[in-house]
Amino acid sequence: MSKPAKLKLNLEADVSQDLNKRMIFYQAKNADQARVLVLNDVYLDEAKSILGDNAIFLRNLKTDLFLSHELIQADVLRDALARAYRDNNAIQKNARRSSKYISSFLLLLEKVATQHNENLIYTLGTWLSKSDAELIDDIEKAKNSELKGKKKTLVNTLIETTKKSEEGLTSFKTLAQSIWKLHARLRINNDFKDPIDWIGQNKMVVMTTSNSSMTNYGQLLYQFALESDVELYLDTLVPTSSYFPFLASLNSNMCISLQSGENGSEAKNIAYKANEIYASTQTFDVNIYVCWLAKNYPKLLEHYSLDDFTKVFRRYEYAGYLNSYLGAEEEGLVLFRINENNTLENTRFTLTPILEKIQNQGTDTKDYGGLKTVIDNLLLKVEDLESKLDAPAKTSSDSSTVDDEFEKALRDNTKKSESSET
Secondary structure (H helix, E strand, C coil): CCCCCEEEEECCCCCCCCHHHHHHHHHHCEEEEEEEEECCCHHHHHHHHHHHCCCCEECCCCCCCCHHHHHCCHHHHHHHHHHHHCCCCHHHHHHCHHHHHHHHHHHHHHHHHHHHCHHHHHHHHHHHCCCCHHHHHHHHHHHCCCCCHHHHHHHHHHHHHHHHHHHHHHHHHHHHHHHHHHHHHHCEECCCCCCCCCCCCEEEEEEEEHHHHHHHHHHHHHHHHHHHEEEEEEEECCHHHHHHHHHHCCCCCCEEEEECCCCHHHHHHHHCCCCEEECCCCCHHHHHHHHHHHHHHHHCCCCCCCCHHHHHHHHCCHHHHHHHEEEEEEEEEEEEEECCCCCEEEEEEEEEHHHHHHHHHCCCCCCCCCCHHEEEHHHHHHHHHHHHHHCCCCCCCCCCCHHHHHHHHHHHHHHHHHHCCC
16 A cells, blocks of 8 residues: 655755755655656756756657656556646647546557557657548557457547547547647657656656746646656745645645745645645744644644744854754654755754753843744634635636537446446
């Protein structure tokens, strides 16, 4: 049984020594699963220098990431890719279809490509040059494939609805052309290399925050990472609105970096959902950290006030906490530090000795009186905002005549398939 997905929140410093000292980069670089890192554009050249061939960079991509036999044969990944296509700007503009229709299309494409011993993008390209009769003849070959059960019903239903009317055939061809255009940029000398099995090989793909919104292929990768069980690492400039709806029910581990002191209520929302927090001690966001601590480890606040955290990290020994982040475990506070070798150290941490030193130097005494009230107010604000996260994700409308025909035929064929098996 797989482990539940975790959400980690990093509150990054305003300035860091270099990319290696940023928590989001450390986390992504040292993960051992397939993952996508959405990095602020300013760090791209530094990331290339550090990672070299140990990562796939979207900006230099020469091989497709999606239309592989392995990915399309995996039901969960194929369905995630279908949802990513559905919500892609280029597909919505020209060929708005339901995710179930698109998933069936991808399954059919994979089966025809397998019969021709071709890669999927090549087969897709040949469909665009065929006559209507040739196209129908080609996709009907998938009926003879070894598909069984639900997959067979999906493919046969799509073939039937495509043949049934001119509208059905036009809809099929428009989707084929729209998907082709998304991938055609990866041609080299009018040919395609076989796609990279980056998921099976647990590779990291690096894209920039501008890629995720400005290019159709970049948007596809970002949306696929949100929809699938690929791990996702999001830098501070990724718009929070783009991933908010997915936080209520995570498909896989996600790490989010926000700038300390920014994002206001959105940061509180994310902190409320986070399983772990890493708050930079250089520009320590006391409100967010204490809010998270009060929800997850309230006992650790019995001996400290908000003012105590402020004194320690804003007014004392500032240089001693460069490249450091404060987290917490059941047993107590934990100070994490990315050292000169770019590895992560952690140590148990207590504010008491530093507070005593501050007090001995004649600074203000601490005040516990208002702590409970402040924490209660913070949690009330977060609970008011939580409903935003738990609202269903907004997706594009799937309604169209072709989709309705497909859904009706699919229901009928599923019933026939079930009755024939009994």
